[in-house]
Amino acid sequence: MNKVKIQWIDILKGIGIILVVLGHTGIPWFFSKWIYSFHMPLFFFVSGVLFIPDKYKCLTFIVRKLRTLLIPYLFFSLINFFLANFLKISNFELSLAELFFGWNGLALWFVPVLFVIEILYYTINAFFKNNALVLFVVVLFCLIGYLFYVKNIYFPYKMNVVFCGLTFFYIGNISSKFLIAKSYNWKLYDLMIFSIFFFVISIFCSFFSITKLDMAYNQVGNLFFSIPLAFAGILFVYFLSIIVSFFSKKISKVLIYLGRNTFIILSLHQIIIMAYKHWFALWLHEQISSFLIRQFFLWVTLVFLIHVFNNYFYFILGRNER
Template sequence: MSSNRIKWIDTCKGIGIILVIIGHTPIDPTARSIIYAFHMPLFFFISGYFFSEDRYKNLKEITISKFKSLMIPYISFSIISVFLLRFFFDQPIALRVFLEQMIISKRNSISYDDPIWFLTSLFTIEILFYLLAKLSKNINIRLLIVLLIGLVASIGLKVLAGGNILPWSLDQSLYYLIYFGLGYYIKRINFFENNKQKSYVIFLNSILFLLLIPFQEVYYRFWNLLSLPSSLFSFIDAIIWAVLGISLVIFVSQFLSYVSWLNFLGKNSLIFMSLHIPLGFNFYNTFIRGKLGIEITNLNLFGISVALCTIIILIPTSIIINRYFPFILGRNLNQMSVLKIKEKGL
């Protein structure tokens, strides 16, 4: 059962990272809006699903653990991305600008590799949720609190409009805390212990999501009848789309969990998230599109082709990083320290 759980989770992450990559290509705005409705909530949901405050004795322990697993990759991929820009575009490295953007880590303001805002945001969310778990043992109260925090952030900081992006994308963290908390809640009530392929909730949510896409006008006409304040409506609407989209990915993953390359993408989603723009896109534009003179005739087909080439480029990259440079991912750090001590003869 544990093996099956890991497989469907990896498949979800594999589907999710494909959507992330496609969403960053010049696809049709309507297609992008659909992808953006749930692809990042999906990753925060999965992170919350695996979270357990019982693994850590105190705040110091979880901070050190999450620094290794999230902040070391953040710093590592930041440095790698800057040198990749130097390689592809022969740009001088502006050290002050690089350090400023890396330290502040504001979404849409990390010029060398914007997607890695996710890592600092998730680091913040993990710490916040740990503190929340220590304040209240009741999982229902925790879920209510994260919903209230997300609502306040959505209205007060205009998160959904991207109006007030804070350092470390804290505004986004306060909103995405909802999906992290929801994933945690779903795991704690054992919602997925039954056969997910036959779950009526997941199935109906998936169907509803697919129906909403062509019938959005009818959907929004219904909401207009309620005359809700625009900020409250935007908040509820975003959660509905995200939950339904997450349900669809979970449902589909049950039938695709045997696809090994999807599982591979899921297991290495951190690498694909961090390098698909600075390495994948830049390699494609420089050595494939640039050399062949490929013209854009259909946005969606072009986006899918760019995503496919990027995935092919990053597969061997992922294998190399895992095999020879795991410290980039915050792994085997203790082993490295032991090796250094032995080399010094201490």
């Protein structure tokens, strides 16, 4: 996959990370419920799309994932821990237990879960060369994950999420060649029709959904409903990403920038949101104005931090160069 071919993937990730941030900014319940119905499954899915099982040998693969996932995770975990305690942010008391046994409310939970999913999927592909057997193992894991949800079974670092998260990762991986090849053969009319169709399905189904899908707590609800609902949202963003990549260079540039810096945004946006929410509440009481001003300062701060990390601390992100 060259850079031209995966441009729409960066746009998709950019849209996805915007939805993640919005989901943590106190938006109305219905919009939050809709975003949650697919935004984290979207990141498991796109990680699967980008995953190439036979690209690296086993040891090289593990070392690479340690360098690009777990080491940055530990670094940003420490930043969140010390900032939250230093700033004394109200109703966000981080304990050492959370630091050492996995985050409760921070989006950083996604990183160790993705790490284990990638190692697990790599292992499954190494042991089971038959596609039917791989499918069987993935379905089995998904059912085990659903059992954890029903029985309220939780593990440190939210490892119970691995089982259902693997499903979205797997589907992203097996559909990657088709999605990438097909992305340059769509007509605008078809893109618009499919984008609107999946958007309406996603909104409509999330409205009638009894429970809010929350991957962070393995709250998956009815699998026969929640998984198709998640993919309706994922496909909406997929078609929207292609539309944007074809017809709006300026918007594409912004979304690609955000999409290529999702790790930094994912890791730091919540601590910044909570800090600004606390500070602005002291002098700005009008809810809508406060929300808009906080959004402005949030994204300005994130862009500044992206610049800092990309230029001076890129090695922490597992990169060899700026």
